[in-house]
Structures are given as structure tokens and as C-alpha cells.
Amino acid sequence: MLSFAVGQALQIVAQCVGLVVSLMVIPPITVGTIRKIKARLQNRIGAPLFQPFFDLRKLSMKGETVSKETSWLFRATAVINLSIMLLLACLVPWLSFTPAVFGCDLFLIIYLFALSRFFTVLSALDSGSAFSGFGASREVTLALLVEPAIVLCLASLGVAFHSSDLCTVFSFTNTAPVPWILWFLAGSGLFLTSLIELSRMPVDDPTTHLELTMVHEAMILENSGTNLALIEYTHFLKLAVLLGLSTQCILHALMTRGIADELVRGVASLVGIGILALTIAVIESTAVKMRWSKVPEFIAYPVAISLLCMLIAVLRWTK
């Protein structure tokens, strides 16, 4: 009995260590991978895989310029957003080897994402720059269009499992068998949504600094030094969490029978994030950025997929 308890405690400690290490390592490496693959696809050698670490270190050692027009909110936002995103990364089951926090309601997750966006927009407006206001306005428009998709994708899984607890949904147990098509659709819907949320290619170009086209970059234009490092790290973390969540959906679609081996699951979730990063890099190398007026047509796709998820979940429930 005692040895069982000790074994369980050891497992939880190992899971926590795994979570902390992956919080520090996975987000910058994911971004580095995307940049490296993009460079290779454009026949460039590209920056090394660990370049995001070096960038973060460089930024955090730099001095900071803050406009005298701003209030305390401008500097506080970076810290607030980082803490929200760290909380999210601990709650959301985006890797299969992190400790399961029971009670992470899907609506809590959605509101935490919205809260972080709210502070980003506030700080953009606070800086008083015209471009930041521009970016903030666009970000809010996108958020308005995208939010139903992410809510419905997660809620349809919740309906299928009769629970709004994400850790129950993503627990690889076979208590409520869900057809693979539901997992697959939810995963692809979440992936398309995260392309928009993370301001990746068809909607926003993450590398551009042309004022007319950017959304996310325009909002953080006034930040520098440590603040910028924190914001960048928050963004990397958001990318890893959202990609991890869609990976989990697709893994569940592949493993609807339920795989018991935890090691296989853990490695598969890491490999899945890598594959999605590769997909993003390929999309960004082949697709062109959409005109702003065409973006709603693109967003209609994740919304339609999420509506289909909901329809299938509800119809299956009534069957």
C-alpha cells in the first residue's frame, strides 16, 4: 500500500517536472522549427533551431523605451498576459504527459483566452499609437468571428462526453466512445482557428512589418526590451498550447480504441506538434496572405467545421 502511494507520488512529481521542462523548452523550439522549415523551403539555411532562445535572452538584456503617454497598464500587460498563459498551459491538457488538473472547465479556458486578448487590446490602445489602434480594431473583429468556432469545437466534445471538463474529455479513456470523425473535425477546426488566433499566414503575416497588413505585430509595435521578450514568450506559449490541443484531438481520432502506453502517447503528442508546425511552415511558404475583406470567407471554414462537430455530437446523442 505504502509503495503504491510512493509510486503515485513519484509519478506526479515526474509529471510536474515534465510540465515545467516542456513549458520552458517546447514553445521556443516549436517557433524555431517553423522558422527553420520556412527557411529551408525558401532555399535559405535559416537561423539555428534555438534562435528564439537567443532572441529572448537578447531582448531581456536590452534597455526599454516607454512612451510618456502610456499608463501603468502598458507595462503591466506583458506580465498579466504571461501569467494568464502560464495558467492556461497548466490547465489545458495540451500534452498527454502533464498532470491532469480535474476541474478545468472548457468555458474557463475560453474566457482566459479572451481575458488575455482583452489586455493585449487595452495595452495597444493605451500606447496611443495609430497603428496599435488599427491592430486592436482588427484583432477584436477577428476574435468576434473566431470565438464561436473554438467554443463549438470544444463544446461538441463536451456534449459527446456529457462533461465540460477538458481533462475528462482528453483522458484517452474509452468510457464514451466518440466516432473518429468528431475528433478529426474538432482537431482540424481547432487548427484552422489557431492559425487565425496566432495571426499566422492566410490571415496575417507574422514576419511582415508593413503597417497596412499586420494585426498582431501592430499591437505590440510600441513594446521593447524586457516587455517585448515577455510578450514574445507569451505568444510562443500560446502557439504551443493551441497546436498541442489540436494535436490531442487528432491523436484521439487515431487512437479511438484507447492506447494504454503512456510513453507512446507522450512521444506522439510531441511529434504531432512538430507535424502541425511543419504544416504551418508549408502553408506559409505556399499560400499568400488574404485580402482583409476576404478573411471572413476563410473564417467561415472553421465556423462551419465547428457547427458540423456540434451537429454530429447532438445527432449522435439523440440517436
Add this chain to the structure above:
Amino acid sequence: MTLDTYEVIALFAAVAAILMLGTTHLRLNLTFYCLHTLAIAAETAWISYLSGEPQHLIAAAGVLVKALGIPIFLGWIIRKLDVDSDVGTYLPAPLCMHLGIVMLGVSYLLSNQIPGVNGDDATFGATSAIGILFCGILLMLTRKVAISQIVGFLVIENGIYLFALTQTRGMPLIIEMGLLLEVLVAVMITGLLLFNIKKSFEHIDVTQLTELRDQ
């Protein structure tokens, strides 16, 4: 309660048909059509595996003719005629896609009412088939370019085929081969007709074909 594999594949075909409604880009439309037809061929193969009848021949012919042949032929026509996208649909494409989802819900209610549908077992197959039928109808009603009309016709045909397949677990081989040939001939003829329409009218907008013109 779980869905059977053949119901899931049928639902996948319906999803691909609905996603087809969301874009006015003709090449993307054809890609989705290819995906949709591949799903239907997979459905045929799966049902042949379940029933033990030689339906896999139909599946192979379907892949060859409908999923590869027709999209390649239509793609060639698109390149020759130099049209990219459908300008001026009657209903905005995203709205049309969401209407398609509503129609999938409606077809679930309908498939419970049809007396021929045998109970719980075939409801989801019938739902997807009627949903695909509605998608084809929406495609034909809202689009103006003649190529979209052809694709809409093909989608309707797929819907009817899927309905027959899921309800009767496969028709006689000779009938299905005949259907396939008929579709192929129809697409070939309309495709060739499009060349002549384009040559004499300089557009392929079906709404303007009602006007008479002297040559």
C-alpha cells in the same frame, strides 16, 4: 452509442460536400469534389467488404472515373477557358456553406420520416445522402458559372448513388456501371459544349444564356 464505420464514412462524404459550398474558387471546389468522391468510393468498398458482393469493382471504377478522371478533365477545361472563380453568386459562399449545415440537420429529420429507411441502422447513411443531395442542389441554384453547375450535378448524382448504396447495400453491378458511364458521358458532353458556348458568347455565365443573340 457508437456509429458504424460505414456511417462515419458517409458523414465524411457529406462534410466534404458541405465544405465545397464554402468557396467560389473552382480548383478548390474540384479538390473538395475529389475528396468527397474518394469518401464515397471508400464507402462502396467498405459495404462490399460487409456484404461480400463484388462492389469493390464499382469502388475502383469510381475512384478512376469520378474521383480522378472527371476532376482532371474539368481542371483542363478550367485552364483552357481561363476561368478561376465563380463571380457573383446568388448567395455569399460562406452563408451557403452554413445553409448546407442546416440542410444536413433537416435531412436527419427527413430521413426519420421516410418509410423506406429501415430503422436505426440506416438513418445516418440516409442523412448524409440527402444532405449531399441538398448540397448539390444549393450548388446548382446559387452559382452562375457553368462549371459549378456541372459540379453541382455530379454532387447530386453522388447523393442519389449514396442513398441507394446505404439503403439497399448495393445495386446490381450492371446498373451501377451504366450509371457511371452515363455520368462520364454527360460531363464530357457538357464540357465540350462549354467550349462552344465560350467561343460564341465569350462567357460561361448561365444566367445570361437566356438572351438570344445573332451570330
